[in-house]
Amino acid sequence: MNVKTPIYLDYSATTPVDPRVAERMCTYLTPQGQFGNPASRSHVFGWQADEAVEEARRNVAALVNADPREIIWTSGATESDNLAIKGAAHFYKKNGKHIVTVKTEHKAVLDSCRQLEREGYEVTYLEPESSGLLDLEKFKQALRDDTVLVSVMHVNNEIGVIQDIEAIGELCRERKIIFHVDAAQSAGKVPIDLQALKVDLMSFSAHKIYGPKGIGVLYVRRKPRVRLEAQMHGGGHERGLRSGTLATHQIVGMGEAFRLAREEMVADNQRILALRNRLVDGFNDIEEVYINGDLDHRVAGNLNISFNYVEGESLIMALKDLAVSSGSACTSSSLEPSYVLRALGRNDELAHSSIRFTIGRFTTEEEIDYTIDLVKSKIGKLRDLSPLWDMYKDGIDLDSVQWAAH
Amino acid sequence: MNLYLDYNASTPLDVRVLDAMTECLSGMAGNPSSTHQFGRAARARLDTAREQVAALVGAHASQVIFTSGGTEANNLALHAVTRGRQPGRLAISSIEHPSVLEPARALAAQGWQLDLIRIDDQCRVTSEALIETLCQDTRLVSVMTANNETGVIQDITGLAEKARSVGAVFHNDAIQAAGKMALDFESSGVQLMTLSAHKIYGPKGVGALIVDKTLELAPLIVGGGQERGFRAGTENVAGIVGFGVAAELAKTQLAERAAHTRRCRERLETGLARHPEINVFARDAERLPNTVQLAIAGIDGETLLMQLDRVGIAVSSGSACSSGKTEPSHVLMAMGVDAELARGAIRISLGRDTTESDIKLLLAALGQQVNWIQKASQAAGW
Secondary structure (H helix, E strand, C coil): CCCCCCCEECCCCCCCCHHHHHHHHHHHHCCCCCCCCCCCCHHHHHHHHHHHHHHHHHHHHHHCCCCHEEEECCCCCHHHHHHHHHHHHHHHHHHHCCEEEEECCHHHHHHHHHHHHCCCCCEECCCCCCCCCCCCCHHHHHHHCCEEEEEEECEEECCCCCCHHHHHHHHHCCCCCCEEEEECCCCCCCCCCCCCCCCCCEEEECCCCCCCCCCHHHHHHECCCCCCCCCCCCCCCHHHHHCCCCCCHHHHHHHHHHHHHHHHHHHHHHHHHHHHHHHHHHCCCCEEEECCCCCCCCCCCCCEEECCCCCCCHHHHCCCEEEEEEECCCCCCCCCHHHHHHHHHCCCHHHHEEEEEEECCCCCCCHHHHHCCCCHHHHHHHHHHHHHHHHHHHHCCCHHHCCCCC | CCCCCCCCCCCCCCHHHHHHHHHHHHHCCCCCCCHHHHHHHHHHHHHHHHHHHHHCCCCCCCHHHEEEEEEHHHHHHHHHHHHHCCEEEEEECCCCCCCHHHCCCCHHHHCCEEEEEEECCCCCHHHHHHHHCCCCCEEEECCCCCCCCEEEECCCHHHHHHHHCCCCCEECCCCCCCCCEECHHHHHCCCCCCCCCCCCCCCEEEEEEEEEECCCCCCCCCCCHHHHCCCCCCCCHHHHHHHHHHHHHHCCHHHHHHHHHHHHHHHHHHHHHHCCCCEECCCCCCCCCCEEEEEEEEHHHHHHHHHHCCCCCEEEECCCHHHHCCCCCCCHHCCCCHHHCCEEEEECCCCCCCCCHHHHHHHHHHHHHHHHHHHHHHHHHC
């Protein structure tokens, strides 16, 4: 089989820049191109840059059916999450100091909430169901009179499950609670209609949808108007919400990535889902595999799966021909089992033996077939060496075994 | 014709920077936090860039925190040493960039006392002025190396020593100075230094804060643990790589670039001296070799900008960040310049690609404006 290894199956960590995006970006980088500072109002170099920025703003807005004036450029989804959560909590602190979020959120949301706790806010971290999805009844019960902000991610980065943000938005709006959604993993993969959704703040990233790293957006609703305390001051760019010289080429790249996503999302999803199903089917005849999270309410490209009786680190080593992740990139350098899988109620062993495969625009059928063969053979070999696997095969209930200390 | 003389606002990308960035943007660049091969390759690129940026300013690679630009780095500097602390006093020079002054004002709203350090009529922060402002409760002093409008250079080492004598942290915005003059973080006594890539022929959207690691610093953006916990968020790999290459070029070409712009500026100022109607600000101070801020008495800055723009010459009034507004420059006002004259100010900033013939064209255009003003005022019977 003619496949180049390692095979990249880590599209949720980051995506390659689409060549069409890279090409557009480069026209704003060349010395002959438009390198002006978009804030320079006094010359044509500045005006051209400003026009490019506004076109990109329209392209981003169009993918999610927002008004371009609701799009605020940031340096990425992490900054957007920080700005949304701290900015809204600080601005509306007179209305209450209680925040509701979920244990499986991205660290950018969780760490922002932790910081607010140190400032005297109270945060409820909801436990999702074993499917990874929120129980709306339990969510409703967590809301209080002094709840000022809710933050729930649209698509989880590790298990790919899609939360019902439409319903959550309704519940928040009824109670006049600000609703923030981290959509870094959903934009370009799941349709988003911000005219219809009752979402007040939404974070986006470019490098998860074939744009460049280091650029993102925070959507800030105009009607009803949502206000924020800025985290960065000086210059008054982005209507005072986010100062700093705009990186024209980065913005142009994000705009182009969103424009392409709008045109190609349906076709991309169809192809990617077929590849994901092929992967799931390929693993069907391996014993003791567990798919983490709900498979139906999930983005097309994600498959998070645990291989029981295989040790996690040796699995990653054995699969070095595959660029996959065991948890999110931001935490994959630590040996802790994934906090997301733990929150679903997975035990340490299963959490440790999990692999996240994420498929994207440039994944081929050959790569999937190679992956299936490789995983099958490696799992077989690792289990042949595993005493736990032998015991399991001998019918011993491992949970009842008393391990001797040593 | 398009003649760009606004290098202090932004610089064109060096072609070698572009090549390095293009390479990062094509093919599969991983997330530097991923442990697989693609991630490790991206991480290695960041490490190289960190060395290159550190070398430009005489710092160690481990002292470099990459940010989304100079504005974020300045905000981070002020945030890092104040967050969660008992409010005290901040001594900030009155000519700082808005990305220092504005966060300082935001802190003032939270109970910190903001003391502005006065400057003299040549845009200099004297050690007397700093001493006057300092007191026991001063926690942070912030003075820029070179001013973006006038180009005036401060005695940072001397000022830092004074600041530290009262136990204050010294922050130094070196955005305009980097690449135009030699900087040495280690020997300067500075504890926090801000840099930006797009002022040194690197890309927009990348900057750095150089930090003294003995300081206890609070991050501004959290969640993910990148940049050793000081700045969360997936790193802008292509941008950082571009910054690294730009820093390396700035270091190797420092003397050459400075000498070139100095020659051009001398020619410009010799020409300007023929017109007594033209005021060059802070002329007696030590300035960056590329910067001239001037005003023609009797002509409004915006009008002058438009006139120059009509003949294809791009300059700016004050800093680009505030050029949407028509208020007189806060820098000139702090120098005690008459508000009417300050409203006439334009900034000319030269760069690597400026030629002697560009200077001739500029001088001709400015001379025409002076003549026009004289004729107009004679016709009006002034």
